[in-house]
Every structure is written in C-alpha cells, then in structure tokens.
Amino acid sequence: MSVIEVTNLSVSFDTQDGAVEAVKDVSFHIDRGECLGIVGESGAGKSQTFLAAMGLLANNGRTSGSVRFGGRELLGLTPKEANRVRGAELAMIFQDPLTALTPHLTVAQQMAEVLSTHRGTRGADAERICLEWLERVQIAEAKRRLRQYPHELSGGMRQRVMIAMAMLCSPKLLIADEPTTALDATVQAEILDLMARLQAEENTAIALITHDMGVVARMCDRVEVMRLGAFVESGNVEDIFHAPQHDHTKMLLDSMPRLDQAKPQASPEVMSTGAILKVRDLKVNFPIKLDRGLFGRAAILRAVDGVSFDLAPGETLGIVGESGGGKSTLARAVLRLLPETHGSVTWLGKELTMLEGKALTKERRNLQIVFQDPLASLNPRMTISASIAEPLRTFQPTLTSRERKIKVAEMMERVGLDQRMINRYPHELSGGQNQRVGIARAMINRPKLVICDEAVSALDVSIQSQIIELLKELQADMGLSMLFISHDLSVVRDISHRIMVLYLGQVVELAGRDALYSAPEHPYTRMLISAAPIPDPRVERTRNRIRIPGELSSPLEPAAALRFLPSRRGQPDYRPRLQEVRPGHWVAEHDTLEAILAARASSGMPRAAVD
Amino acid sequence: MTAYIVRRVLVAVPTLVILIFACFFLMQVAPGGPFTSERPLPPQVLANIEARYGLDQPLWKQMWDYLVGIVTRFDFGPSFAYRDRDVNDIIAQGFPVTLTYGLISFAVATFAGMGIGVAAAVRHNTWLDYIAVGATFSAQALPNFVMAPILVIVFTWQLGWLPGGGWNGGQWQYLVMPVIALSTSYVASITRITRSSMLETLNSDFIRTARAKGLPEHRVIWRHAMKPAMLPVVSYLGPTFVAMITGSVVIDVYFSTGGIGRAYVDSALNRDYAVMLGVTILYGGLTVLFNLLVDVAYAWLDPKIRY
Numbered sequence: 001m002s003v004i005e006v007t008n009l010s011v012s013f014d015t016q017d018g019a020v021e022a023v024k025d026v027s028f029h030i031d032r033g034e035c036l037g038i039v040g041e042s043g044a045g046k047s048q049t050f051l052a053a054m055g056l057l058a059n060n061g062r063t064s065g066s067v068r069f070g071g072r073e074l075l076g077l078t079p080k081e082a083n084r085v086r087g088a089e090l091a092m093i094f095q096d097p098l099t100a101l102t103p104h105l106t107v108a109q110q111m112a113e114v115l116s117t118h119r120g121t122r123g124a125d126a127e128r129i130c131l132e133w134l135e136r137v138q139i140a141e142a143k144r145r146l147r148q149y150p151h152e153l154s155g156g157m158r159q160r161v162m163i164a165m166a167m168l169c170s171p172k173l174l175i176a177d178e179p180t181t182a183l184d185a186t187v188q189a190e191i192l193d194l195m196a197r198l199q200a201e202e203n204t205a206i207a208l209i210t211h212d213m214g215v216v217a218r219m220c221d222r223v224e225v226m227r228l229g230a231f232v233e234s235g236n237v238e239d240i241f242h243a244p245q246h247d248h249t250k251m252l253l254d255s256m257p258r259l260d261q262a263k264p265q266a267s268p269e270v271m272s273t274g275a276i277l278k279v280r281d282l283k284v285n286f287p288i289k290l291d292r293g294l295f296g297r298a299a300i301l302r303a304v305d306g307v308s309f310d311l312a313p314g315e316t317l318g319i320v321g322e323s324g325g326g327k328s329t330l331a332r333a334v335l336r337l338l339p340e341t342h343g344s345v346t347w348l349g350k351e352l353t354m355l356e357g358k359a360l361t362k363e364r365r366n367l368q369i370v371f372q373d374p375l376a377s378l379n380p381r382m383t384i385s386a387s388i389a390e391p392l393r394t395f396q397p398t399l400t401s402r403e404r405k406i407k408v409a410e411m412m413e414r415v416g417l418d419q420r421m422i423n424r425y426p427h428e429l430s431g432g433q434n435q436r437v438g439i440a441r442a443m444i445n446r447p448k449l450v451i452c453d454e455a456v457s458a459l460d461v462s463i464q465s466q467i468i469e470l471l472k473e474l475q476a477d478m479g480l481s482m483l484f485i486s487h488d489l490s491v492v493r494d495i496s497h498r499i500m501v502l503y504l505g506q507v508v509e510l511a512g513r514d515a516l517y518s519a520p521e522h523p524y525t526r527m528l529i530s531a532a533p534i535p536d537p538r539v540e541r542t543r544n545r546i547r548i549p550g551e552l553s554s555p556l557e558p559a560a561a562l563r564f565l566p567s568r569r570g571q572p573d574y575r576p577r578l579q580e581v582r583p584g585h586w587v588a589e590h591d592t593l594e595a596i597l598a599a600r601a602s603s604g605m606p607r608a609a610v611d
Numbered sequence: 612m613t614a615y616i617v618r619r620v621l622v623a624v625p626t627l628v629i630l631i632f633a634c635f636f637l638m639q640v641a642p643g644g645p646f647t648s649e650r651p652l653p654p655q656v657l658a659n660i661e662a663r664y665g666l667d668q669p670l671w672k673q674m675w676d677y678l679v680g681i682v683t684r685f686d687f688g689p690s691f692a693y694r695d696r697d698v699n700d701i702i703a704q705g706f707p708v709t710l711t712y713g714l715i716s717f718a719v720a721t722f723a724g725m726g727i728g729v730a731a732a733v734r735h736n737t738w739l740d741y742i743a744v745g746a747t748f749s750a751q752a753l754p755n756f757v758m759a760p761i762l763v764i765v766f767t768w769q770l771g772w773l774p775g776g777g778w779n780g781g782q783w784q785y786l787v788m789p790v791i792a793l794s795t796s797y798v799a800s801i802t803r804i805t806r807s808s809m810l811e812t813l814n815s816d817f818i819r820t821a822r823a824k825g826l827p828e829h830r831v832i833w834r835h836a837m838k839p840a841m842l843p844v845v846s847y848l849g850p851t852f853v854a855m856i857t858g859s860v861v862i863d864v865y866f867s868t869g870g871i872g873r874a875y876v877d878s879a880l881n882r883d884y885a886v887m888l889g890v891t892i893l894y895g896g897l898t899v900l901f902n903l904l905v906d907v908a909y910a911w912l913d914p915k916i917r918y
Contacts, residue, residue, distance in 0.1 A: 056822055059735070079828060087825030094823075099816040104838045104914055113834070114824050149914045165824070 002029040009065035022048040024229040033203040037220030041460040045229040055082040088118040091166035095178035097158035101150040108146035133164040156187035184322040189531035214533030217540040255465035257490035275310035282343035303329040305505035316482040318496030326505035368442035372454035374434035378426040385422035432463035451483040511585040521587040564590040566599030630895045638884040687889035692881040698889035709870035713855040720797035728805025750799035758792040759865035776867040812840040849905040
C-alpha cells in the first residue's frame, strides 16, 4: 500500500521573465517502509517536487496535478489544514544542518513545540519523549544536549537533532533532502546507518533526495532519476545501477568517481625524483579564547601540527581528511597566505618562510591556488576576462593590452570557456564555468605549483569529472605540480600520484595512490575509506565497515591527538611518529584497531560502538 | 555576562576622560571667551572675574581641577553666563524635560517602526506592504527641523488644535508635536530596517524547518523569526536614542519646551563653555550607556554571541 501517490505533478514559478517550469508532470508513489531515491544534478527539481507536497513552495510557486497522502489530497490545502499533516505524518529534514535549526532556541524548545502542536503534550512529558528520541538517534550525552543551542553542536549532532525532531510524531513518510551532503564521510556513514535503522524499526517510508549515487546504492529500494524537472528513468536499485537505460543515468554513474576502481591514470607518471617543494615540520597555531569572564583564558589550536612532505615536478599530491583536519590551513601556510607559521617551506631551493615583500611577490607567480567556492572567490565587480588578465598585469606588466587579450583568449579556450563570455560577470555564469575562470586565472602565468583547495567539491558530479579531466590535461601540458585537497577520497584517487591523509593537523599516512586504497595501514585511513559509499548496490551492501564511534574530536582536546594511540595517553605531548612500512608508504604510529576500540569504550568516551 | 558588562564599563571610563579633555581643549581653541564683548572690560575688572572663575590658572591646572571636580563631587563647575547658577542646576532643570519627550519619542519610533515593519514583511507584496514602503520612503525625508514648522503651521495656525509651544508640566497637548517631529523620520528608518530584516529571516532555512514542523504561522513569526530579525534593528536603536536626546536642540527652539537643548544653544551663543562642556559630556555619557545596552540586548537575542 502506498503512503504517498503523486500523479502528474507540475511546479512552476512566476518570475519577471515569465513562468519557469521547475517540475514537469512527474508521477510516482512510495510504499510503506520503502526508501525511494530521487537522484539528479542541482536544479533538476528534486527538492521542489517535495516542497510542493509539503506546501512549502515560495510564494510565486504554482502547482498542478495531485499529491495524495494517507487518503487526502495535499495540493491546495490551506496552511491551517497543511499544518495538521506536516510535522506529524509527513516530516522533512534538510541539507544544511547548520542553518536548518533556529539559532536562538534550545534543542528541547525546538523539539517540544512539535509535540505541543500536534499531540498537545507539554512540560515534563514532552521533555521525556524528546530525550528518548535523542537517545534513539544516538546523540552523545543526550540529556545535556536538550539545554544546548544549535551552534554548540557539531554538524553531525545537529542532523541527528533534525532527525529526532522529524521522528517525534512517528511520521509515515520522512523526506530527506540531501541529508548528508554537508557532512564528513564518516559522519555521513553514521547518519545513513541511523536512517536505515529507523526506517526498519518504525516502518517509516523515506524519500531520499540526493545527487550522490553512492548514497543511493547504500540506502534505496527504488530510484527515480530526474533531469530538468522530469523523471527520465525509474526502477529498482539493482536495475538502475547494473542495467541503466537512459543516457543521463549512465552519465551520472560514469562520472561518479569510485573508491574501489581507479580510473586509468591520465596524468603522466612523475619522471624526475628531485623535489621542487620541500615542507619540513610545518606548524600553524591559532590562539583561541576559551572562557568568558574578565580575563578569558587563551588556548592554542594546533591547526597544522608538524607536517613534512616533498613534492616532485609534475607530481600531484592528494591531501585528504575531514573538516577541521587542517587541509586548507596547510595549503595557505605553504603559500604564505597566513601570517604566523613555524617550520620550513623550501621552494626551488629558496626558503619561502624567509621571503618578504617584493621577493615573495616574485615567487607567487609560480605558486597559485584554486578555491572551493568559485563564485565567492572571484571579484563580483570584475568581468571574467579582467579577472583572468589580472595576474598578467602583475607579473608581465610589459605586455600590451592587445597581447594580454590574446593570452586571455587562448587561456579561455584552453579551459573551455566560450569567447563570447569575456564581458560576463561571475554571477551570470554557472558554478562549473566560474571554476574554469578560477583555473584560467591560476594557470595563465604557467605556474609551477597549483594548489586546488576543494576545487571540485561544490560542483555536480558530471561537472566535477570534467574539471578533473581539465586539470589533468593542463598538468600534462605545463608539467606543473599540484596539491589537490579534498574531503572526498574517491575524487582524490582519480587525480593524485600520492596521497597524504591528515588527522587534526598531523600526517597519519602517506603513500602512492594505489597502495593507499588497496592496503591502507592506519585505522583512520581505513575508517575513511570504509565510510565512503561506493556507487554499486551489491558491493556497497555487502562490504565490511570499520567504525570507530564518535565524531572527529576537537583539536583543542589534548587527548584527541592520541585517538589512534591510546597506549600513549599518559604522555599528552607525545606525537605519533611516521614510520616507513614499505618503500614510499609512511604510516603514523598507532595501536591496533581492537586496542583503540577497547580504549574508547573503557575511557567512557561519549558513544559506545553501535552495531 | 556580568564580567562583560564590568569590562565594558571599565573601558567607558577612559573614553569619557578622553572626551572631557578633547572638549575642554576645543573650547579653549575656539576664539573669544565668555567675557569678551564689543566694549572691552577694564583690565582690572577682567582680571578679577578671571581670578574668580580660576581662568588665570595655567591650562593644565584648569583642566585638572575640572576633572577632579567631576570625579569627586560630580560638579561641572559654575556657569559663566548666569552669575548664581552652576552647570548642574541648568542640567537638572532642562534634562528631565528632554528625557521625557525623548523617551516617549524613542518608544514611539521603536514600537511603531517595528510593528509596521513586521506587518509589511509578513504581508509582503500586498497593499499593506506597498503603503508602508511608500509612506516610509517619504517620511524618511522629514527630519525634525522640517517636521516641526510643518506641524506648527498645520495644527496650531490652521486647525488650532494644539498649543504651538511651551511645556506646562508635560501635559499631553504639549507633548504631541515634539514627539511627532522627533520620531517621524526614525519611525520610517526603523520600519525599513525591520521590514527588510524580517523578509530575509522569513526566507531562511530554519523558518522553512519551522513550517515543515507544522507550526501555526503566528508561532513561526513570533517565536522563530522575531529575535533574529531584531538584530539589525537593535543595533540601530543606540544611535536612535542619542538622536532623540540631541534632537532636543531643535525641538526646544521650535516649541519652547525648555529642555536641555535650549541651554545648549544659549551656551554656544553666550560662549558659556562650562555649560557647553557639561551638556556635551552628558550626551557623550548617554551615547556610551546606550551602546552598552544595545550590546547587552544583542547577547539576549543571539546566543551565539559570547563575551
């Protein structure tokens, strides 16, 4: 029996340029206890389909068709009638847990009002139910969380609160709109496990909106593939993955990088063995004010804590780790974009950390960076050709404007930007196009080193794979070296020669790309690899996972640095040393997985192993 | 929180001392003194007067004595223009008047502005919203010195409904026009700030969550949207209050209400720098105080703000 039955649903928005059709004539149903995946790229109309069902469209939205839920027509309900359904029988959780909770209300206040609105339960009774649900979503120290504000919780905890809040009235259908996209891989794995468990226990149907084929492979029973507002393919998960019919489905599957299968290496093998960049014992500390009070106590946050590596000409070193691991800080420290660093960065035999003023500017010609958010990192008041030309003005001031124009045109063609776009502004371009501008700007002086700081993380998978191909081609053309930073292990695998894993500012493992994935040594690396979903339902549902419960510890916590070496916990200043286990494969000292899990359980760490 | 307030008050002390020194210095630099007139006084008389007020002392000594007087006795010194009154008397006489219509104007500006602003945002793109936007647009162009004569012409000359000036112990008829004149442009500004901030808040993710929870709309607005939407408004309230008090310079002249503004204007004309200094320091102290209150209100509105 289906929980929700959608027939010929269309959604359009009245804009100044006329009506825009966001959803075109879609029909589907979801059965009790079933998980339906809705996949597609950004702007495909996935969210709008379900916002329409919830009655949460923007004011200029128009709907037609029918959405039947529990024997009732949902379209055209007055807000009052809709309020009886949503939050009670039909619940929704959203992508960004950082902004989806009201900042000035405590967790208990936000949860309890659901109960008072729909069930009339208040006070101590309501609080007891809230606490029960927080425990069911396995939030650490549930009781304390009730009194906390959202900003005091980590992203993963906030998403748990969202889920608990959505489940309070045991809804028949839970709509999850990219619930794990903003989270780290290990946290994503825990949240998905949690959702799957609740689905089974409560027999709740789930509509899972996502762009990530890996998440679909793990969670869904059936899949609808959406493109430009319409469903282009539907079927059960096995068929979609193993016998896709529509080109768009095939494209989505092909462009998804896979952890378990490396694409053939396109970038040339590294020839020379000498290093153009040598980083030794690099440290970046930030002073953090801890206490309130008249004289706040200051603590030191070790964002980068003694990192060393070499980079050969033409080599790509991938840097992976979770948020807060110090990846971006490391990149900025190498480029001297941070004021205070310790340790040494040698670039072509010159000590970068000693250079000042003009001498440093001169070196910057060869040291470039591409940032994560393409739109935010371009000056909104400059045309894209002006942005691309700016490094030429700085480093080749003798060029005439005609020569500059020619070079900009060549570069734009090289990165696949149409010549007609030269006078466009960043806001008129798509994310992928803007990232091409960012790459063109970084590459126009033919630098020797480019750092890509999560350069493809904000892009759709199809665009992501195009940008990675482009970077590989440029690398082959120019022979440049790259540091490629990403939280996504599968993306890093496609582009890197060697990969370095960072945990709380320290290197825990450094190895050739194939060695790292086929024989990871460090428990943290193994945990990261096993958390990343693989877009293949058969593989994904049968593989063994390594779980070390608990979220990434705070770098301010002294014990956190020894999370994988509990036997040294008596010496809080001890730093695990890197050891070469095989030629070129370095691993930080660590205890066995069993010892780490045992230590975690015995030290009363927040959450016990779940599964 | 308490520690934060203590720290802020401690920081305010040097601010005020610097203000006192700076004002004192500027008064000395300005040409002319309280006893310069078209017909020069005989030198002996002038010397006597200067000795009586301590003006024959070196400048640093005068400044020091002034500061010590304020700190130890809360004494802003004698007025130079009125023989038997000192600055404290003048402030004590005018300030309650100014504070009365200042606070009322402040309350009117705040509540009317927030009320209209929230209503316009909630009824976005309806006739109510259009009227509010249109009216505030015009009202913003009506500062107190423009409003005051218009009000007098309409309500006193033409209609004869309200007295054209005076105070009369603060009877309501005497309060209406000063309050309207002072608050009109601020009602408009606060309405605009509230409206745009509320619109932005109503578009945020957590409002979508609140609606997805099935909460009734009034609860979404009052419980979830109100506090975050108030943040920019509150930061505007500090300067607004100060403007209400300093606006008394115009109001007292137009409506003869007898507030501190009148004394301020007179002291400038008379080169009575003791009074000028006293009133300036009073305004400065109020500014510091209100900015502190605004910061405290911020902490109440937004738990993310830590001190």
